[in-house]
Structure formats: structure tokens, C-alpha cells
Amino acid sequence: MATVKIPTKTESVIHYDKEADVLYVSFGKPRKAEGIDIGDGTILRIDLNTEEVVGITLLNFKKRTEDEKVG
Template sequence: MEAVKLLEKKKKLDWEYDEEADVLYLSFGKPRKAVGVDIGEGVVVRYDEQRGEVVGLTILGIRSKLGQHLGKRS
């Protein structure tokens, strides 16, 4: 079984932040059909099954996640 190409360089990174829902969407390369895999702690990996590549991430509650870490730096 071929390993998932997680570390392969991506040519393009697009992102969108939904402030009302506090969700960050990251897409690697051109948008394409993918399945979402919930890996826990509010992170969903978008995965192209045919190519064996991660094509994006969805991070729920990103503001609170960052706040927990950034607040510790003071």
C-alpha cells in the first residue's frame, strides 16, 4: 500500500476563515473531490483517495485553539 503523500511540496495554498463559525479551511493545490477524515480535536483532513494525497484541512474552533497557546506566551 502506497504511503500518504503528506510531506510532498504543494504548489498552492489557499485558505478561508469563517469568523462566525470559527473555522479555518486550508486547501493544497486545486480544489478536487475528497473525503473528510475526522482525526480528532476539531481537525478534519480532506483526502483524495485515488491519488493518496491530503488535499486540505478543516480546523474547527481555531480561535480558541490559538488563544490557548498564544495566551501562555505572555
């Protein structure tokens, strides 16, 4: 995979879909992006024009956090 830029000075929006057990994190204003599955239920949303990460989707979020000891 090519190197992508991660935005540092944008507002993040976090949404958890309890029914689907999916956590969505978006950076900045909504824009067209392509999802790239990087494995383990993690999908990067990338603006192909700027090569910036505009969001991250984590599948099975609650299950993951319950299975791992946090802290």
C-alpha cells in the same frame, strides 16, 4: 489510518470563517475528497484516488489559539 501523501509543490489557499470559527487550508485546485476526522477538531481532506491530502480543516481555530500561548 493508512499513510497519505502531503503535497509539497502546490499553491495553498487559506480561508477563515469567523462566524463558524473554522480555518480551511486547501492544497492545489479543488477536487473531490473525503474528510477524515483525526481528532481534536482536525479534519484531513484526502483524495482517495491519489491518497494525497488536499486540505485541512481546523474547528474552533480562534478558541484554540487564544487558549494556547503562541511563541
